[in-house]
Amino acid sequence: MSAKKVIALSGGVGGAKLVLGLSHLLAPERLVVVTNTGDDFDHLGLRICPDTDTVLYTLAGLADPERGWGRVDETWTFMKAVQAMGGEDWFNLGDGDLALHILRANRLAEGASLSQVTADIADSLGIGAAIVPMSDQNVATMVNTPDGALAFQHYFVRDRCAPTVTGFTFDGVELAQPAPALMSALNDKVAAVIIAPSNPYVSVDPILAVPGLRRQLRECAVPIVAVSPIIGGDAIKGPAAKMMRELGVEVSALEIAKHYQGFVDGLIIDEVDGDLAPEIADLGMAVEVGPTLMRDLSDRIKLADLTVNFAARLEGGINR
Amino acid sequence: MSAKKVIALSGGVGGAKLVLGLSHLLAPERLVVVTNTGDDFDHLGLRICPDTDTVLYTLAGLADPERGWGRVDETWTFMKAVQAMGGEDWFNLGDGDLALHILRANRLAEGASLSQVTADIADSLGIGAAIVPMSDQNVATMVNTPDGALAFQHYFVRDRCAPTVTGFTFDGVELAQPAPALMSALNDKVAAVIIAPSNPYVSVDPILAVPGLRRQLRECAVPIVAVSPIIGGDAIKGPAAKMMRELGVEVSALEIAKHYQGFVDGLIIDEVDGDLAPEIADLGMAVEVGPTLMRDLSDRIKLADLTVNFAARLEGGINR
Numbered sequence: 001m002s003a004k005k006v007i008a009l010s011g012g013v014g015g016a017k018l019v020l021g022l023s024h025l026l027a028p029e030r031l032v033v034v035t036n037t038g039d040d041f042d043h044l045g046l047r048i049c050p051d052t053d054t055v056l057y058t059l060a061g062l063a064d065p066e067r068g069w070g071r072v073d074e075t076w077t078f079m080k081a082v083q084a085m086g087g088e089d090w091f092n093l094g095d096g097d098l099a100l101h102i103l104r105a106n107r108l109a110e111g112a113s114l115s116q117v118t119a120d121i122a123d124s125l126g127i128g129a130a131i132v133p134m135s136d137q138n139v140a141t142m143v144n145t146p147d148g149a150l151a152f153q154h155y156f157v158r159d160r161c162a163p164t165v166t167g168f169t170f171d172g173v174e175l176a177q178p179a180p181a182l183m184s185a186l187n188d189k190v191a192a193v194i195i196a197p198s199n200p201y202v203s204v205d206p207i208l209a210v211p212g213l214r215r216q217l218r219e220c221a222v223p224i225v226a227v228s229p230i231i232g233g234d235a236i237k238g239p240a241a242k243m244m245r246e247l248g249v250e251v252s253a254l255e256i257a258k259h260y261q262g263f264v265d266g267l268i269i270d271e272v273d274g275d276l277a278p279e280i281a282d283l284g285m286a287v288e289v290g291p292t293l294m295r296d297l298s299d300r301i302k303l304a305d306l307t308v309n310f311a312a313r314l315e316g317g318i319n320r
Numbered sequence: 321m322s323a324k325k326v327i328a329l330s331g332g333v334g335g336a337k338l339v340l341g342l343s344h345l346l347a348p349e350r351l352v353v354v355t356n357t358g359d360d361f362d363h364l365g366l367r368i369c370p371d372t373d374t375v376l377y378t379l380a381g382l383a384d385p386e387r388g389w390g391r392v393d394e395t396w397t398f399m400k401a402v403q404a405m406g407g408e409d410w411f412n413l414g415d416g417d418l419a420l421h422i423l424r425a426n427r428l429a430e431g432a433s434l435s436q437v438t439a440d441i442a443d444s445l446g447i448g449a450a451i452v453p454m455s456d457q458n459v460a461t462m463v464n465t466p467d468g469a470l471a472f473q474h475y476f477v478r479d480r481c482a483p484t485v486t487g488f489t490f491d492g493v494e495l496a497q498p499a500p501a502l503m504s505a506l507n508d509k510v511a512a513v514i515i516a517p518s519n520p521y522v523s524v525d526p527i528l529a530v531p532g533l534r535r536q537l538r539e540c541a542v543p544i545v546a547v548s549p550i551i552g553g554d555a556i557k558g559p560a561a562k563m564m565r566e567l568g569v570e571v572s573a574l575e576i577a578k579h580y581q582g583f584v585d586g587l588i589i590d591e592v593d594g595d596l597a598p599e600i601a602d603l604g605m606a607v608e609v610g611p612t613l614m615r616d617l618s619d620r621i622k623l624a625d626l627t628v629n630f631a632a633r634l635e636g637g638i639n640r
Contacts, residue, residue, distance in 0.1 A: 081419030099401030
């Protein structure tokens with residue numbers, strides 16, 4: 001491929017794995033990672049951005065490989081002191097992680113935008129790729145349940161995904177604009193748009209709900225390819241499978257294809273789901289079958305390579 | 321003494337030692353500790369209150385005995401991460417210490433007053449005595465130097481007390497009012513006012529500069545006694561002696577007496593300074609000579625006992 005940019009839409013853990021693979025494959029100036037900010041929330045006066053931070057820590061080589069969030073070699077003295085003082089302790093904040101939250105909250109209070117602050121933090125962590133929160137305006141993913149709507153982190157962390165999901169709303173999204181760096185990336189030469197194997201409902205949909213963004217991504221007139229987060233009827237991590245069951249859809253890569261139908265040009269599904277390829281193709285998208293489980297860095301780079309090459313092969317066929 | 325209250329004015333380390341002694345001697349409801357807030361400052365979006373926090377940690381049994389500030393068994397992962405991210409790192413904030421700063425900043429942002437928040441923190445730490453920041457309005461001690469004025473923590477921590485001191489100003493003090501809990505303590509039955517062995521210029525004077533407070537303390541018509549922070553021509557800790565030299569006054573308990581002349585009824589000086597007693601008495605105050613070096617808890621309780629008894633003995637002679 002040329003020096004055109006690759007725009008990757010990413011949630012947290014799963015998305016960050018593919019993004020890490022892409023970062024090993026592409027020159028830094030070619031990679032633009034758009035992160036979901038629907039999970040972001042205010043906690044103890046700090047602005048916490050879980051998906052953005054997971055991508056930052058992953059690309060900086062600071063992510064904890066076991067936990068899936070936060071920093072490696074983390075300590076927890078702060079949380080113990082918060083608990084001893086009777087403070088809110090349902091959301092774990094590591095001592096090193098606090099540096100990012102405090103520096104960011106301080107910059108935001110001084111009037112900097114989330115995307116400016118994120119770019120500076122990425123820079124200070126030695127990350128070459130552009131890490132762009134989807135919007136500088138706050139968007140709050142709400143998880144609808146039979147007992148009312150829950151703020152995402154209340155559903156996800158405090159209530160450990162126990163409530164039954166009936167749907168999602170993205171509060172504030174009607175007033176959100178794509179972050180300036182995303183706008184300018186859309187106006188650059190783009191090679192492909194990649195949807196990482198993140199939760200479609202709460203990681204990717206909030207990004208695509210930013211007014212105009214869906215249209216602008218398609219108007220790039222480059223292949224848009226997604227990687228299915230569902231492998232063999234289950235999600236690798238997180239509540240995607242549970243959500244699908246509760247929403248009454250089959251937990252299957254086919255449903256992922258249906259979810260993205262009309263937006264993506266191609267879907268990568270795992271080898272174990274190869275028999276779904278014809279049905280997915282019938283939905284009007286290209287299908288690539290390959291190993292999508294990312295156990296180690298080598299797997300991540302291979303899947304990134306598969307994804308980028310799949311998009312490149314589709315390029316000729318794109319005619320919108 | 322009766323169940324009347326003892327009001328203690330305190331700065332950081334030295335003051336907190338005497339306050340700890342007083343807390344072992346007096347029923348919790350009898351002790352009101354008024355802390356200097358002139359050292360307080362905003363840092364990384366947090367409100368840091370060094371003297372108040374030293375008193376809180378000391379009375380909660382959480383103070384680090386070696387360092388003289390912050391918490392025992394502290395970790396420093398946050399500071400390392402701040403440094404790695406190029407953040408401001410001249411002021412050390414321990415991981416556990418951050419719990420206090422973040423919980424306080426969050427409450428202040430929600431509209432609570434500093435004295436309310438401090439009372440709640442003291443309560444959560446199991447402290448029975450009232451810990452009252454002198455004022456809910458911000459007062460900033462400025463250290464005047466030949467090269468201009470320095471915010472106190474810039475002088476004290478960042479510049480390690482190196483600049484030559486020419487004087488002090490307490491920015492904002494003209495708009496400060498005594499904190500409500502201090503006001504109500506002044507209207508309670510008071511047994512004595514104790515000035516802890518803290519730096520007279522930057523720990524005690526800011527408190528006494530709060531408009532009306534000096535007069536109100538005297539109008540309690542109870543003995544006001546101070547403990548000299550200067551022992552044998554030097555300060556135990558901190559820049560008091562250096563400041564005195566730079567201000568052109570002798571580093572001597574006699575100068576402490578002169579500093580408080582007209583306000584205190586009695587001064588406690590160390591045994592090594594016993595020969596100064598006649599000169600101090602000539603200034604119009606009672607003098608008590610005793611062991612004022614507080615090496616351990618037993619020393620602290622003994623000095624607290626000496627101070628309280630000295631005040632009690634003076635009570636009969638007070639006639640204002």
